[in-house]
Amino acid sequence: MLRFAAKRAVTAALKHPRKPLPTVRSYATDGRDADSVSLQMINYALNLARSQKSGESYAQALLVLEQGLSNLRRVDSAHEDGVGMVLLAMSTILAERGEFGDAIEKLQEVVDLERSSLVVKVAAWEGLVGLHLETGQDVTSSVPADECLQLLKNTPKDESSTFKALHLRANAVKGLADLVTGDLTSGNSYFGDNTSFESQETRCCTGNVALSHGEFLHASGKLSAAEEFYQKALKASETKDFSDATVLAAGNMVSEKVSLGASCALGQLLTHLGNFQEAEEILTKALTKAETHFGSCHPNVGVVLTCIAMMFGHKARLERSSSLLIQEGLYRRALDLLKAPSLDTEVTDMHVDKRDIVALARGGYAQTLSVQQYRKEEGERMRKWAESIWRNCRLSLAEALEISEPSKVTVIDARINRVI
Numbered sequence: 001m002l003r004f005a006a007k008r009a010v011t012a013a014l015k016h017p018r019k020p021l022p023t024v025r026s027y028a029t030d031g032r033d034a035d036s037v038s039l040q041m042i043n044y045a046l047n048l049a050r051s052q053k054s055g056e057s058y059a060q061a062l063l064v065l066e067q068g069l070s071n072l073r074r075v076d077s078a079h080e081d082g083v084g085m086v087l088l089a090m091s092t093i094l095a096e097r098g099e100f101g102d103a104i105e106k107l108q109e110v111v112d113l114e115r116s117s118l119v120v121k122v123a124a125w126e127g128l129v130g131l132h133l134e135t136g137q138d139v140t141s142s143v144p145a146d147e148c149l150q151l152l153k154n155t156p157k158d159e160s161s162t163f164k165a166l167h168l169r170a171n172a173v174k175g176l177a178d179l180v181t182g183d184l185t186s187g188n189s190y191f192g193d194n195t196s197f198e199s200q201e202t203r204c205c206t207g208n209v210a211l212s213h214g215e216f217l218h219a220s221g222k223l224s225a226a227e228e229f230y231q232k233a234l235k236a237s238e239t240k241d242f243s244d245a246t247v248l249a250a251g252n253m254v255s256e257k258v259s260l261g262a263s264c265a266l267g268q269l270l271t272h273l274g275n276f277q278e279a280e281e282i283l284t285k286a287l288t289k290a291e292t293h294f295g296s297c298h299p300n301v302g303v304v305l306t307c308i309a310m311m312f313g314h315k316a317r318l319e320r321s322s323s324l325l326i327q328e329g330l331y332r333r334a335l336d337l338l339k340a341p342s343l344d345t346e347v348t349d350m351h352v353d354k355r356d357i358v359a360l361a362r363g364g365y366a367q368t369l370s371v372q373q374y375r376k377e378e379g380e381r382m383r384k385w386a387e388s389i390w391r392n393c394r395l396s397l398a399e400a401l402e403i404s405e406p407s408k409v410t411v412i413d414a415r416i417n418r419v420i
Contacts, residue, residue, distance in 0.1 A: 038082035041068045042089040049093050053295035058097050065090050084110045084120035088250035091127060095251045096294065098353075100135050103251055104128060110250075111144070118155065119248055122148060122166050126208065127251035129173045133180050134252055134416045136355060136391075145174040165206060172209040179216060179420050180413075182393030187216040206247065207237030207258035208415075211265065215413060218269055219394070219420050221406030227269055233262035252415050256293050260286055260300065261415035264307050272409045276315045283308045286414070299354060302337030303414050305330050306361045310410070313364055314403055324368050331365035343381060347388040355389055356419040357412065362386040363397050392419050 041064065049061035069086045087106045094103035110116065110124035125148035132141035148170045157163065175190030191213045214229030237258035249255065263286035270279035283304065290301045309330035312323045340358045352358050363386035369379030390397040400410040400419060411420040 038068070038072065038085045041065065042085060045089060046093070049096070050293070053298075055097075058093055061093055062090060065093075080113045080115040081117050081120050084113055084116040084124070085248065088120070088123055088127070088248065091124075091131075091250045092254055095131060098299070100131055104131050107131070107250060111147075118152070118166055119162070121151065122169055123248040123250055123253075126169055126173045126249065126253050129177055130252045130416050133177065133418055134354075138177070138181050141177045141180075142174075145170075145177050149174055165209075168209045169206060172212040175216060176212040176413075176416075179212070179219065180416070180418050184216070184220055184394070187220065191216050207233045207255060207262065208249070208253055210236055211258055211262050211413075211415070214262075215265060215411050215420050218265065218409070218411050219407070221409075223269055223273060223406060227266065230262050230266040230269065233258060234266070237262060252417075256289075257415045260289050260293070260304070261413055263289060264304060264412060264414040267311065268307055268409075268411060271311045271314050272403055272406070274318060276311065279311050280308070283311060297337060299338050300414065300417070302334040302361070303354065303357050303412065303417050305334035305337070306357050306364070307412055307414070309334060309364055310360070310401070313367065313401070324372070327368045328365065331361050331368065334361045335365065343385050347385060352389055354417045355391060357417055359386045359390045359397060360400060360410070360412070360419065363390075363401050367401060395419070 045061040045064040045068075048064065049058045051057055065086050069083060069090075072083050072086065075082075087110045091103040091106035091110075094100075094106065107124045107128045111121060111128070113120075125144045128144035129141045129148075132138070132144070152167055152170050171190040175187055178186045178190070210229045210233035214226045214233060217223075217226035217229060237255045247255070249258075263282055267279045267283035267286060270276075270282060287301065287304045287308065290298065290304045294300045309327050312327050312330070315321070316323045316327075335358065338354055338358050338361065340362060341352060362382055366379045366382035366386060369375040369382065372379070387397050390400075392400065395408065395410065399408050403409060412418075413420055
């Protein structure tokens with residue numbers, strides 16, 4: 001039944017796309033009609049998947065893309081960019097459903113295409129790094145990052161803005177992989193200083209590049225400079241100019257995740273600066289974004305709630321006020337959405353999805369309990385559990401939950417759901 005519906009959907013997408021898009025002229029391709037057809041089909045499928053945000057709507061969208069992919073592969077292989085773009089979209093849908101293994105496989109198929117353009121391949125490598133980081137495969141994440149840099153190094157250079165943008169993206173995603181492992185020293189190698197970055201053309205500054213650069217500055221204690229890049233990331237991610245091929249992205253690197261990540265990062269930065277009213281406004285908007293795009297019960301909503309709860313905790317400590325009930329409610333809801341294991345679960349070698357965020361949420365929850373006379377024992381048990389799964393190389397869990405100095409602040413990346 002679903003396959004019949006999918007075939008009808010493909011026909012509808014090609015004849016009457018919900019939102020017609022201009023042809024994308026991918027770098028090093030001739031912008032043939034196959035790319036335009038692929039974009040129309042992708043647009044239709046993504047709208048279909050997100051219309052209900054249900055297992056059935058996502059399944060139908062994947063069937064639409066599978067049917068379209070089959071049709072495209074029967075065409076001459078010169079149209080591999082069309083195939084690649086469909087695979088990027090499939091990876092995005094699978095990632096939103098939490099099926100990261102399958103999402104990674106789709107991106108690897110893109111990388112293995114023999115005749116696809118640099119634009120498509122860089123989007124796939126960028127997505128691979130992001131998904132490996134989100135699933136805790138930090139060592140593995142360096143492989144696609146290095147492959148991407150090597151390919152661009154071996155490609156004859158030109159002065160086009162597209163080529164410059166691809167180099168910025170390749171360096172930024174490599175820098176992000178290093179940031180997650182706690183390596184701030186390599187940041188200048190991959191992000192450069194602000195002056196060299198600003199010298200690039202404006203259109204080269206994609207949302208992912210600006211966000212990763214901002215996080216590097218944020219984690220380095222350069223808060224004012226970081227705020228500028230978060231604003232750039234927001235602006236870039238909310239401008240969906242599909243006539244520019246450099247916006248192609250997949251997995252957790254798509255514009256919606258960049259926008260969410262930049263909002264959360266900016267809200268955290270304002271918290272670290274003590275601007276709590278503005279921080280609350282930004283984080284509330286981020287929460288609305290997450291609920292609107294992913295659905296109110298999606299784990300990404302739990303990530304934003306964790307940021308909000310931590311903001312209230314920092315505010316209470318600095319202002320010597322109390323918001324224990326608010327914090328406890330936020331942490332409890334966040335842990336529920338993140339599907340955190342029970343405290344009775346053995347933590348040895350246990351796999352925990354979004355491990356960094358679960359540890360922060362449970363550690364923050366423990367703090368709210370530890371100051372309550374009759375719940376200290378429960379809080380201590382919760383704290384020990386959180387510390388046992390904490391894996392961040394730069395900060396201890398206690399440091400991550402406190403603001404001691406600018407270079408010792410927590411930066412939650414809501415794209416990849418990791419702590420920088």
